[in-house]
Amino acid sequence: MTILTAAAATAVALSAQTSANAAPTTTTGQAKAQVDSDRNAAAAATEQYNGAQVQQQALQKKVNNLQDEIARQQAVVNKEMAVLGSVASAEYRQGSVDPAVQLMLSTDPTEYLNRASDEDQINSNQAALLDQLVAQQHSLAAEKAEAAQELGAQQVLLKQMQKSKAAIAAKLKHAQGILDALTPKQRVEVNAPSGGGGYTPPSSGSSYMSVSDIDLSGISATARTAMLAAMSKVNVAPYVSGGAGPNVFDCSGLVMWAYGKAGVSLPHYSYSDEHVGTGVSYSDLKVGDIIVNMGGDHVGLYAGNGMLLSAPHPGLTVDIQPLSYFGSIVAIRRF
Template sequence: MTILTAAAATAVALSAQTAASAAPTTTGQAKAEVNADRTAAAAASEKYDGAQAQEQALQHQVNILQDEIARQQAVINTETTTLGAVASAQYRDGSVDPTVKLMLSANPTEFLTQASSENQVDSNQAALIAQLVAQQHTLAAEKAQAAQELKAQQALLKQMQQAKASINAKLKHAQGILDALTPAQRVVVNAPAGGGGYTPPSSGSSYMSVSQIDLSGISAAARTAMLAAMSKVNVAPYVPGGSGPNQFDCSGLVMWAYAQAGISLPHYSYSDETVGTAVPFSQMRVGDIVVNESGDHVGLYAGKGMLLSAPRPGLTVDIQPLSYFGTIVAVRRF
């Protein structure tokens, strides 16, 4: 017991020492770690959105295939019954028709092919058998495709689970850092990251007021989308997978904003790279969709070098310098 108690005490001491060495030593270090965790969680959220979109599309395909399989099976059942009726009539006349063997066969397709090739059936039955063989092949192909797509769907569901686990782990780590800080330190750590020569206003997190956004000269769709997004600035929080109306992730905000203009967009920042019409980076206008951070982030251009977006966990929908979000990948316009 003494040895076990000593071992347990040593383990606790080592654990505490490790935790202490891993803990941020300054507010600046804490801020950097929390921002890194939140950025990683936001990137994982987009991976989750992408896998979810693909899974939903596959589920739709599987549903269509399953309906077609059911329809094909019903046709095959009807034609098999017809052949069976002919066989029964001939059986009563003293002849055993090959279709009787069909009804008892463990492999109808193989039997039908063989019977047809050996000319063991009359012309009417041959036509029915040929049709039935073709439908059996079609049904088998559809079942194989459905099985393949179900397997792919399971893989996507696994990706979604992994992305969600990554999100939760990053946010839990960030929250652990915040919990160890004083209230004053938490205010500093939670403040938007400075940079690019911009200083956030004291009244809120945005670096630009919505009243400063110039909506003139843009399309009706872009104007509607911008007005919708502007109404969420400093109000709606970032939530992984959020698509509105009161919480968003980055692609969820862009999707929801343009939906108010009747335009359907994917809930995935990487897919936003191909929507609308491509625009040179040098010709960006307010309301353009801007994809950056290697595709992990997307927002709406607010003019004056600013991006209106849902930045990452811990922040609300915000207007921040484009320079905060790395290299621009694509600019798209409606």
């Protein structure tokens, strides 16, 4: 009995010590705030990735054009060198090669012009051909230098993309770690859409507003087509970084895809959406207008009644939520 009593006392002491050293229990509200913060940060990093990708694609197109121009100019230079070579061959068959022609065939024909003492050293045809060759070689060297510079910029953007991608993965991993430590009931509560501005989500579904409540009257045919496309994805298509449809989306990917259905080509980048279409004021808001907010990190389509149809962040599907949830408006654009 003495031994058992001692063992029990020890167990109680250890239990008390463990409780004292244990980390404070995270409330559902705290977990939700952290998970939402991580997911919003991941969504912001996604737009940084999208922006770098858009720039990288533009640079790639420019580099491709430069390389085509370099190849064209190289062909011209090669042709002109071949002409000089034929002149040299003809003179060789006649017994000697004019020193002027030998110099023109040197690796640096500019040297010839610098050393030529007077115009009598070369005939007019040779002088014209050499001038053209020198100009082509200078142009070719400039194109090669520009291409090298653009390729360097490309490498910088690729590193930026990798950094943004790593940030996305880190934030989502941290959020998932928090979710894994919760009960199934808590996970449901944490994954529910956040209600900014005092709004609370409905008892069923994830949206604050039904697509059937969206009034499409009085808007352009372009905006109507885009809205119908986006509305078909509400509560269906999940947020995925880099997603641009038809079944997964990030915020700018959804807007790009929806307006693409209306024949409008948009960039896959929320910051670029600040400049598309025509700017309108908040007082003139109409359904289908493109709204950029969260400092430029988010973009969606106005659904009316103070609501935004968008792909909010990882963990949610395309949704309709209060504009107030997404902070101040940066730009409103219309087609």
